[in-house]
Amino acid sequence: MRTTDVARESGYSAQQVRDLERLGVIPPAVRSDNGYRSYAPLHVCALRAYRGLAEAVGPVEARRLLAELRTATVTEAASAVDEVHARLARERAEVLRAQRALQGIRAEEDGRDDDFMTITQLAEALGVRSSTLRFWEEEGLVRPERVTTLRARRYGPAAIRAARVVVALRAGGYGIPAVREVMGALDGLDGLEDARRILRGRLDRIAARSVALLRAGADLAAVVTAADATRAAPGSPQ
Structure with a gap:
């Protein structure tokens, strides 16, 4: 997916997509030989999840939480999201x-x-x-x-x-x-x-804020399960 494709699917502008990638909200895009970014559907999920989290807990906390979810186990990620619900x-x-x-x-x-x-x-x-x-x-x-x-x-x-x-x-x-x-x-x-x-x-x-968090649920689940699948892939660090 191109930057404009991700922007259209996520509801952000192309510049916002690049900025959020720079801030670590989404994983780095794959770069082609000519320097163009190439994104996957998971980047769209991460961006939509960020929007819901930002409405629920604020942008700074949302960035921190998304970075945590991308490296956490399913159990750890579920606990982190449950804590947001508990806080509300x-x-x-x-x-x-x-x-x-x-x-x-x-x-x-x-x-x-x-x-x-x-x-x-x-x-x-x-x-x-x-x-x-x-x-x-x-x-x-x-x-x-x-x-x-x-x-x-x-x-x-x-x-x-x-x-x-x-x-x-x-x-x-x-x-x-x-x-x-x-x-x-x-x-x-x-x-x-x-x-x-x-x-x-x-x-x-x-x-x-609670509704925004609920709305982000499916996208958060996609981010978490993708991270877990990457960890379970042969040759990936455990």
Whole structure:
């Protein structure tokens, strides 16, 4: 197959095919005496597998994983692909846990008096360190009151609610900048719904990554079995 043939079958441009070969995503093409590349159908499978992997785990990780699969045994390759599925499942579980935490916030608030908590009490209630609450304060995520001449922190209902949302979002895999964006919306009436909407969006993205990985399955299997057949061929290194 020529470069243009591989590009047409894989959905990449001819230059992208050459670039991905240079990056090691696909095995080197056979070169004729005049320097022209000659590819095999397996190169198409590797390129399509790369597209699905890149959507699932990102291009850098996809390149590393494909290089590993081309030299791994079937057992090793299956384990590596299973780990990608497991990673996506863990991310999904984190977001679902965050959703459940958000659902419980309103119920807890409805039964709460206008009491206050110290930083130690709130840290214990949330299962985090006091230093974590101080860091969130520095980042503008949770704003306690300062009372007494010692400037001790006191967390009222609004601050307690904000801290619970931060815990939920962090459990859902969100970094500080993304959490800060959500917390900025919590001052409005729809703040909790905004947080839920962001978590739903993350679930949708995880689902899309899972589907991309499933779509790449047959091509990944072709890459793995071809590598295993090459190893089993007479005269090949074991």
